[in-house]
Structures are given as C-alpha cells and as structure tokens.
Amino acid sequence: KRIEHSEISKIIGESYFNLQKYKEAIPYLKNYKGKRGKWNNTDYYFLGYAYYKLNDFENAIRNFNKIIGGKNAVTQNAYYHLAECYLKLDKKQEALNAFRNAAHMKYKPTIQKDAWLNYAKLSYEIGNPYKSVPEVLQEYIELYPNSKHKNEINELIISAYITSKDYKGALKYLENKKSAKERTLFQKVAFYRGVELFIEGNYDLAIENFESSLTIPLDAKFTARATFWKGESNYRLNNFIDALADFKKFYSSNEAPKTIEFKTINYNLGYVYFKQKDYNNAITAFKKYTNQNIDDTVKLNDSYLRIGDSYFVSSNYSNAIIYYNKAIKLNGVDSDYAQFQKAISYGLTGNENTKITTLNSFLNTYLKSTYRDDALFVLGNSYIKKNKNNLALENFDKLISNFKRSPLVPKALLKKGLIFYNTNRNEEALANYKSVVKRFPNSDEAKQAVKNARQIYVDLGEVDEYASWVKTLDFVNV
Template sequence: MRFNCFKKSCYLFLFLTFTTAVIAQESAINTDANADFHKAIRLYNNKAYAASQELFREVSVNSEKHHNLKANADYYDAMCAIKLQQDDADYRVNQFVENYPYNNKKEKAFLNVGNYYFANRKAAHALKWYQKVNEKLLSPEEKNELNYKMGYALLVSNYLKDAKSRFQTLLGNPIYGNDARYYYGYIAYKQENFGEAEDNLSQLANDATYQAKANYYILDISFKAGRFDKSIQIGEQLLKTTKDQKEISEISKIVGESYFNLKKYEKAIPFLKAYKGKNGRWTNTDYYYLGYAYYQQKDYETAISNFNKIIDGNNKVAQNAYYHLGECYLELDKKPEALNAFKNASEMDFDAQITQSSSLNYAKLSYEEGNPYESVPDVLKGFLAKYPTSPNAAEISNLLVTSYLHQRDYQGALDFLNTSDTPESKSIISEVSLYRGIQLYNENKIAEAKPYFVNATQSENTTVSNKAAYWLAETEYTLGNYQSALKHFLSVTDKDINEAKMLNYQIGYTNFKLKSYPNAAKYFQQFLEQNLDDNDLNDDASNRLGDSFYASKSYTNAIKAYNKVIQEGGVGSDYAQYQTAMSNGFLGKNDAKVQDLETLISDYDGSQLKDDALFQLATTYTTMNNVSKAQKAYERLLKNHPKSNYIPNVLLRQGLLYYSNNNNRKAIEKYKEVVTKHPNSNEAKQAVSNVKNVYIDIGKVDEYAAWVKSIPFANVTNAELDNATYQSAENKFLENNNTRAIEGFNKYLQQFPNGINVLKAHFYLAQAYNNTKLFDKAIPHYTYVNKQTKSEFTEESLTKLANIYLQKEDWSNGILVLQQLEKEANYPQNIIFAQSNLMKGYYKKGDYSNAITYAEKVLVKGKVDTNIAEDAKIILARSSFKNNDFLTAEEYFNEASKKATGELKAECLYYNAFFLHENKEYEASTKAVQDLIANYSSYKYWGVKSYIIMAKNYYALKDAYQATYILENIIKNFTQYKDVIEEAKNELRTIKNKEAKTNESVTTQN
C-alpha cells in the first residue's frame, strides 16, 4: 500500500513538475506575444497598417492555436489588408470568419469592412459586407448606424425600395432622423410618389443642411403636380439664395415653364433664357417653350430664331413648333419659308387640327409661291382628296384651275383642262395652247409647236387667234413653208398685239424668200417707216429693201436703200457698200463702181467681202480695157486672200489677159498653175483647153502633147466616156432620184478613179447619201472633197460633214472639220456656223479655254443670229465657271439671262443665286432661288440644285430649321439627281454636326 502510495506520489510530482515547466514556458511566450500585440494595436491606431500587420502576423504565428490572442491578431491582420487594399484582403476577412465562426468580432469584422468601403465611397463593396452582418447581434446604436449606411449604399446602388425600408426605420431617430427623412423623401420623389415625397421633404424646411435641396425637389414636385403658382413662389425664393450655377439653371427652367403654363409668357422669357441646358445643350422642347413665348409677345423674329433650332423633331412638340414657325414666317411675309414649315407640320398626325390647318396653308402657299418638292396641282388635289368636306374646298378647287398656268406648266394645264367638261375650261384651252406653242418654239422645237398654234387660231378671243396666226406663220417660215407662212402673216388683223410691230418685217422676208421682190420691198419700206428703236433690225431691213430693188433691177432705188446703212455705219454696211458698187455697175457707172469697191477694200477691215470686191474690181477694169489695173487687182486678191474660192478663176482670167496681150509664156504659166494647184476645179479643164490653143498658136503642139500626158483627168481617149458616165449619174441626182444617183456615181468612181469629174462625183455622191440619211456612207466622200485643193464644193462639203459629226456627237472628228471650215469658208454664215459649233465642241470635250476663245469670236461678230449669240454667252459663262473665273461667269450668266427662256433661264437664275451667295448676299440669293422655283419649277434639276444654295443661305442667316428641312427633302424626293443628292448629304452632315453641339435632340452624322 505504502509502495503504491509512494509510487502515485512520484508520478504526481513528476506530472506537476512537467506541467509547471510547460506552463512556465507558455507564459513566457504569451507574455511576449501580448507585448507585440499591444505594440501592433498602437501602430494600427496610428494608421501604420503595414508595420502593424507584420506584428499581427508574428503574434498569430507565436500564439496558441485556439487562443484569443491569435484570433484577435488574425482579425487585425484582415483589417490591415482592407486598409492597405491588398489583393487578398477579402479572402483574409472571409478566412477569419471561417476559422473563428463563433468569435465575437465576426459581426464587427463585417461591419468594419463595410464601413471602410462606405467611407471610401465604394457603395457596392460596402453593401456586400453589410449584408453579411447578423443584425440580431448588434447593439441598438450599431443597428441604427447599419440601417443608415446600408440604406445609403442601397440608394446609391439604385435599390430604391430596399433603401427606403432602411431609412423608414430611422425617421424618428435623433441622430439619423433628418438625414433618413431627406433620403426617404428623395426616394419617394424618384419613385414619383410625389405626395409622400412632399410630406417628408417639407418637414426639412427649417433644416440648414437639407433646406435648399428639399425645397428644390418640392419645387419640381409642385411643377409636375401642376401647382405652378407654388413652383414660381418656391423657385424665385431659391434663386435668391442658391449660388450653384447648375441649380440656378434648373430652377430657372422650372420657374420659366411654370409661368409659361400659366400663359404669363412675358414673365416666362427671362427664366427660360436663363436655363443653360444639360452640358450646355438644350432640347427641342426647350427651344419650343422660348419660341412660343416670343410668338405670344408678337416678337416673331426672335420666335423664329428659337423655333428654327428645332430640327430632327417628330413629336407633338415639333408639330406645334413647325406650325407656329409657319405662322411667324407669314407674319413677316416670308412665304417660301412658311411653306416649308407648314409642309413639315402637315406631314405629322399628332394633332389632327394642326395637320389640317397646316395642309391648307401649305396648299395655298404652294399656289402663291410655287413648290419645289411636288407639282402645285398635285398639292391642291391632295388637299381636296384628304379633306373633301373642308369649308375651304371650293377655294382650293378654284386655285387648282389656274395653278398650272402660274407654274408655266402649259402642257400640264392642257392635260388637266382636256379632262374637264366645264365651259370655263374649254374657253381657255386655245389660249393655253398658244402659250405652250410659244414655249416649244423658244426651245427650238419648231415642228412640235405647230399643232398648238393651229389649235390656238380657232380661239374666239381675237387677241389669242391673232397671236396664234402670227406664231403659226413664224413656225411655217422656219420650216421653209414660205407660201403658208405668208398666208398666216397676212391673216393677222389685230395690229395692237405686241407681235404686230414685227409683222411688216416678217412679211417682207417671206415675200423675199418667195422671190416676190416688189412686195418684199413694199413691206420692208413699211417696216422702216415704223421707226422702231432697234438699229440692227433697221439696218437689216434696209439691206433687204435694197436687195429687193436690186433683184427687181431697180438699181437706183437699191442704192438709196444701201446708202442708208452705209451712212449710219450699221451692221452689214460692208455688204451695202458692195451691193452699191454692183448696182452702179449695172447702171453702167463703172467709175462709180470702181470707187465703191476701192472704198470697201480700204475702209472695211475684217470684211468677208474683200475678195469679192477685188474680183469685181479686176473684172470691171477688164471691161474698161485697163489690163494693167485688172492684173494688179488680181494679184492683190492672190496675195491677200490665198484661200479664196476665186483663186482658180483669177488664175484662168490672168492667163486670158496675158494671152489677149500676146504674152504667151505668162499665159501658159497661169493656165498650168490652175491645173497644178486646182486640178479638180472646172477652171482646170478650161485651162487645159486654153494651153492647147496657146501651144497651137506658137506651133509647139509636141510640147503640149508631152505635158497633157501628165494630167490624169486629161486622157483624151477616155474623155467622152468619162463625161457620159458622169453625166448619167448627175442627171439622176438632179431628178432627185437619189438611189439611182448613188448607183451611177459609185459606178463612175469605180471606172474612172482619176477621171475628169471625180471631184464632183464624190461630192454629189455624198449629197445623195446625205439626202437619204445614209450619213456614215456620206462621210468618206465629203472627206475626199475636203482633202483636195479648195474648190467650189469645199465649203458646202465641210458644212455638211460637220453637220453629220454634230448629229453623231462625234466631237473629235467634228472639231477637225469645223476648224478647216473656219479657215476656208467664204460665206460669213458658214464661218459663224464653224465658230459657234467649235465653241460647243470644245465645251463638250472639257476644253474650256478654247470654248471661251470661240465664244468670244462669235460675240465680236457684227450681226449674228440671236440664238447663236445667246449660245455664245452661255458657253462663255459655263466655261468661265469651270475655269473658276467667277467674275466673267457671273457677267455672262447675267447677260444670257436677259433673253433666256425655259431651262436656260432656270440655269441662269441658279447661277445668279450662286454668285449672290458667294458674295454673302444671302437674302438676295434666296429671292433669286424663289424666283426660279415660282416661275420655272418644271425644270426640276435646276430647281433642286438651287435649293441647296437656299439651304446654305438660311444656315448663314442662322435658320437651321429651314436649312436642314430643305436638304432632307432634297435627299428624300430627288434621288434621280445623284450629284445633287451627294452635295445635299454633305451639307446636311456639316450642319447637323454643328447643331448637335447646342441641341441634344439633334443626332450627329458620319
């Protein structure tokens, strides 16, 4: 027993000894850890989180596993990780909770982490940790704090319902009560529970912190509830105290709109203007309010400046704005602008009454001002179809009848009138036919115009029937039907019509064409007695009067008529001088004739009749047996006019003179020169015969025989067959049997490729092909003639070949032929034909400098056809524009515009508008466009193109609405004009991108 007791005592001693040693060792360790822990706490409280974290981790390692010291160290280690924003911070907190699930710091850890993120404005992070907190374990104070902070985090995260519940628990709390009530009221405001919001926010009216903000929301609530007087009262009070510019802007907007809704527009204006927009940008609605307020004050200019900023609008506000914008424009008599606004409003259906009223205004303005988007009749018919029972239907119906005429769409008018059986419609058909005929005639569609004039002559209105008869006569004259033309000219009995002043002149010309020279003289004389203020026309009539006497062999009277032109130095005075000389010659007054011809040669520089005068001078001297002077005149002609058609004849005549004076050597030289240089001329054949006679006279027939063998067409053995074959073909040509003539001439050229008549054969074969419209086959034969030495056929051949190339629009070949014609032509009309078509050809080929050169050549001519002169002006204008010479282009577009009609007039008006815009005369430019639209709307291309200029004008005048509306309608309605559409898109993109900087309702474009 004792042993056992002893044994037990030993064991107990040993155990106690060992345990005491262990406890002693642990106590030493814990003492050190505690010291480090407290040191770490001091560092933590001093925000030395990195250093404290290092100590907390050492404490955790050195502390017993389940000891509170280790748990506390791990807790603070996790808090330091949060403070230091370490990547594993959240993990450390979660690890602490996992390792110590029952630690009393677990809830505090969640709360502290949440508070840390809350303090750093990371609401979503804070919310995540707050939601982990077991609220049952919190003290009342901690729970109130959690509710407030969690409510705020929920609010910031847009969980309004949950946030509101949290704040609701704090409404009576002495610490958080006012804050919670503000946020509770704010959430109710956001949820549009305005009554609840106002109840709570109004309780903060005396709270220094929330008073201003609460009043702002109460202001907005009052506005949305329609209590505008209260909104004004609160808002004006707020504006006295608030300093925040953004708040001032928003409050001003509410106060302004409150006055607006109370129809106190004058008071609304300063507040509406004080609104600065969101990020400096207003909306369409903002512009509408201010625009309408000015509209009610009758300040239409300022109203427009706000309404016209509303672009891209497609809602009730926009429809109202565009309608009132239209009314403002009408008040300022800006009808074209009003048309666009009413059109826009009429295309919206948000307010049926406004839609109908806008449609009516749009229809009326279309009639008054023209419509660039659709035909006026279509607009009027559209209104009647949509509103058949409108009280304005009868008025619109009456406008419809005259709308076609207003737009000068005479064909459209006729089409419409022919569908109507009313007496009124039938009574004006003849008059409209007259207008349509004149329109076609001015567009050079002569044959198309004729039936309209025939119809108009049946009018019961004598003025219309007489005008129609005159124009029908003009048409027949132009078509070459002179007998018919004379009949219709003579049927004009109303001498008061404007056309009657030209009647004698036209009858004179018609009789002249019919070779009824006495009658021609009679009417030219009567025309001259009218003393019209048109010198060019009077000069022409005087020359034709002289020609009429001349053709009647009444040379003395002819000279009197010609002298009138010569004395006045008028157009065609060189011609009058020449004809005077010829008249004196026929009167046997050769000295006077010589003097007249010398005067023409010396005094009329540039006259195309100088070679004619020299030839006649030489012929006259020959008649007077003054061989020396005759030869000198011929030599002057050869030297000064080497391209003249007279050259072969001159050489032949010189040879005859030398032969007559026994100068056989010189005679042979001249005859051989004719044969060598002009082998295809009629004179060449005569020269061969004359050479033979000279050689016979001098007894050197062998020399003649040797020489004549070198002449291809002088094959004596084949001459008779050659002539017979050619003559057969020519006879068929003269009988107008072109088919047989073609066969004959081709046969001749095959048998006699170098025959006596080869030049004539090629020419007449070309003529026969031309007569039968086989133009391609005519080309090589005309070309052959033109490549030979100049002959009597050259000029006509060049003219005909040029015409063929012009019809084919083959400008490359055409220009070459026209250049040759210009150089070789003797007739002034052919020179003008060449130059006028060269200017067209160069323009077509894009050679604008040469086009300008030839246009200027045409314009310096004394007397050219009016149409050619006008063509020259327009080509000069277009080419100068292409060369960026705007000054010259503007001058000639204005010149061309004076006499232009139809599409050309529309083009000239377009460029007038263009240049006015370039000169920054925007309003004048817009008026020019309006003129084009009102009077030439049927020429769509120029109308649409001019509308882009109008859009630019409006934008330059700060009317963005008009500019964008016009451009958008161009893009929508005129896709057939791709170049115009592209230009419109680019301009619209530029404008919208600029406007988007101040109007958030505008969408930018790429």
C-alpha cells in the same frame, strides 16, 4: 413639401390655363418642377401655348421646340402653334416646316386639314424644298376634294405652274378642265408653251401648241398672237405658203394692233414674199415697215438691204442703189455687202467709171470684208473693159496672193492668161494656164485652161509639145 408645392403650382397653373387666364397661369406653370425633376411634352405645351396666347412668340417657340419625339395630339398641336408663332415673326421657312410636320400627323383631323392648307399656301408663297409647289397643292386637293378652298387652291396650282414657267405641267393639269376660266387659261398656257418650244428651235411642236391655243379662241388677243407665232414657226420650217396665210390672218385681226408682234408684221411679211421671189410685194411690205417709227435699227438696216436686193433682182438698179445707200448710211451689219452690191448696180446701169470708183472705195473702207476677193475680181474685169490691163493684173494678183482659198483664184488666173495672150505675152499666158491646171485639176477652169493653152501652142506651131503636156493630165482625153 417641395414636391407638394410643385404639384400645387401645377394644379393652380393648369386651372388658370383652363380658365384662359394665361398671364396668371404662367408663373405657376413655370414653378412646377416636373416628375422626378423632368418636364414632359404636355408641360412644355401648356407653357408654350400660354405664351402664344399672350403674343410672346419667342418664349412660345422656345417651349414648343422642347417637345420632341412625341407621337400624339399634343405634339401635333404644338407643331401647329409653333408654325403660327413663326409666321407672326415672319419666319416663313420655319413656319413651313412646322405646318408640314403638323400636316403629316393624323391625331387631330381638323388640325391636320388646316395645317395642310397653310402648308400648301405657304409653299406657293415661298417655294418648297421637298417637292414642287404644284405637287404639294395637288396633294392637298387629292386629300380634301370637297374642301371649300378647292377653287382657290386650283388657281394657285395653275399660277404656280405659270410663274415657274412649267407650261408643260400646266397644260397637263388644265387638259380636262371645263370651266370658262380654265379654258381661257389653257389657251394662254398653250400659247406660252408654243413660244417656249419656238425658242428651243422645236418648230413642229411649237405649231402643235399654237394650234391647241387656237382651238379655244376665248381671248382674242392670244388668238392673234398664236396666229403670228404659228406663222413665224412655219417660216422657220420654210413653209412659206402657210407662213404667209398665218401672217395675213394675224394682220387682218382686230386685236393685232394691240399686240407687241404687230410692230414687226410688215417685216415678217416682207421676208415671206422675198423667200417666194414675189419681189414687188416684198418691196411694198418692207417699205411699210421702214415707214413706221422704228427703234430697231438692225431690222431697219436689214429691210433696206432686202428692198435693195428686191430691186436688184428685178433689174431696177437705180432704185437698188438708193436703198443700198440707205443701208450704208446706217453703217450697220452688212454695210460692206451694200457697198459691193451698189458697185455692181452701177456697172449694170452702164456706169463703169462709178462702179470702179465705188469698188476702190469699198476696198479702202472694208479691210476685213468677206467680199474683198469678189471686189478684186470684179474690179479686175472692169479694168479689162477699160483697157487698163496693168490695173486689171494688179487686182487679180492681189486676189491670187491674199485669198488663196477663194474659188475666184482659178478664174483670176484664167483672166490673167487671157490678158497676156491678147497682148502677145504667150509664155506668161501659158504659165498662168498651167498654174490653173496644176493647182485646180479637173475643175471647169482647168479644162478651160487646157483649151486656151492649146490655142497658144497651135499659134506657136508647137503642137507636139502640147500633146506631150496633155498626156500628163489624167482629166483630159487626148
């Protein structure tokens, strides 16, 4: 009788189920004891589906998840509805797995197709642990080439590539696409791929991508930006003529002022002119940049330095000083260089006293500057001009003892020798010359030291001693 009662419950429950009276069906479906006390997959499916239709997703999931190992339409349906339940509870990862299972079963093609669509879209939304998102989306298109969702999925493929910054993959996918929208996307993606390669330092390939972008000038803003970055890539490759052409083209574009690159175009132009030794145009471009409302103090400082350098090499030292001072005031990178160059500029305008003051100020301020050895050497020379030999010697000594690896050491020793020679301190002069020969054999300074020493030996009437010494030097032909 118990078995009969159980079977009757099943019949009543399934009758209500077929009438879509799920609330009434549930108590009877639950009352069924199963064959030999065990439920099969279909029994769990009926109860799970009833709960699902009543929006009791937790109980629906509990029953659908008991359907295991089935290879039939019931299992496929269960996975599909299980996925829907998970979605309702915002458990998207679990929903993705369930849609995937339903999509890989072929018992009901309509369910399979819909599961595939949901699996693809959900992969785009949350990512996919099994394959790359573009791969999953493309698989859907390959399986259902005539789907009414084809255009939507196509857009998701491109978007997936772009949001994951896989510009290389996006370009390959867009290569042969013909619609205006896809061609515009190709233009943008080629640009982004170019920027990516530029950042990696692959400037040749970057230029190729910028040129690909420029072959489809549908979006004027991206055409302008690609032109700028092509110029920047050419600059990095020392193709200054091409870089200048690109930057000028960008500058004259109507869209240029709307781009972020426009802020620095005069700075970029300044450098191209500077590299080509066109100092007048370099000054004009850098000045235009410095006259903008600039929040980038690094580039502002750098522009002042390059204007100063441009004036300096053009022998316009008073203007060079003005711009080196502007850089010094900012106290940014290379302010020591600016101070040093300023001192040299004073000297070249004939203002030796200010040059000396500026060099001493430099040495007191920039204790770790790489220009300290240069400053000591130049200062020593300035003191020689001023007939202040002791101060000259003091600076040369500091250079020789503190900067042993400086290429200026042999030059400083020669200068010391000359001071000693001119003040009739011949033995000290000879000692310095011999030091140059010993420490820096075969150098230009050593050869000069030998000549200077010869003069001293001649003056002292000690030519034989000179000859004996020179025979020990393998770089001098006697």
